[in-house]
Amino acid sequence: MSEILTHTDAGVMTITFNRLDKKNSITAAMYGLMADAIAQAQSDDSVRVVVMQGHESIFSAGNDIADFLNHPPDSNEANVFRFLRGIASLQKPIVAAVAGPAVGIGTTLLFHCDLVYAGDNAAFSMPFVNLGLCPEAASSLLAPQMFGYHRAAEALLLGEAFYAEAALDVGLVNRVVPPTEVNGYAQAQARKLAAKPLSALIATKRLMKGSQSAAVLAQMDVEIESFGRMLKEPAAQEAFGAFLAKRKPDFSKV
Ligand code: COA
Secondary structure (H helix, E strand, O other): OOOEEEEEEOOEEEEEEOOHHHOOOEOHHHHHHHHHHHHHHHHOOOOOEEEEEOOOOOOEOOEOHHHHHHOOOOOOOOHHHHHHHHHHHOOOOEEEEEOOEEEOHHHHHHHHOOEEEEEOOOEEEOOOHHHOOOOOOOHHHHHHHHHOHHHHHHHHHHOOOEEHHHHHHHOOOOEEEOHHHHHHHHHHHHHHHHOOOHHHHHHHHHHHHOOHHHHHHHHHHHHHHHHHHHHOOHHHHHHHHHHHOOOOOOOOOO
């Protein structure tokens, strides 16, 4: 079965991470499937709302680290960046359902969702520094804006996890529900949106995002430049090697 499941029903396209044995970590091929699904959601009149969801035990462990080594996203056209630009630019609403860990892009993609529902087991983290990397998905712009600078610095510099109630407090999450209910709750909210006039949803989202949209895409480009370079540098290589060997990284020389 595909590692990204997509189906559309009653105007709602649901994209599901389906790689539980690897904690829903995301490969370049999976980003490709998601980028294509988002492009279809944009152009297909039968899609009015997109839902992104994982499993009640895990949303996503972020980028697949082995795949990162084998297929580093080294151009602006890499699938991961196509996916990120896709969700940042989608005119229609995106609803996310997050339960369990949401690591790296599992958290940063949420900045591009319109409604975010979390299980009370949700754990958000952006451990880019711990991997010798820098933020992506315009999170270096959007996290300080949403959380305030100091709370964003704690999340992005220390890279420690924060939990559902803290995410609610900083405005990353709309509502916390039991993990077994989060996908159903998000689906119900998406269906409410899908029953509304699409033209009004699109106009309202565009007006709320306003001039920010161009700044977000520009920030992604700046991040991509650093991220692509840092992937090949000693700090990231040490972090990835340590993860794959299941040992602690040694950053004393980088
Ligand atoms: N890339 C590749 N494989 C991953 C992965 C990732 N990001 N996250 C988990 N996996 C794999 C593990 O290597 C393991 O594979 P194995 O069974 O072949 O050994 C399997 O998924 C289960 O992971 P495990 O760590 O045993 O599960 P856990 O429940 O103890 O912990 C996480 C779950 C998500 C907290 C933990 O896996 C984790 O921290 N992953 C790395 C997250 C990360 O740094 N992502 C990159 C962000 S840019």
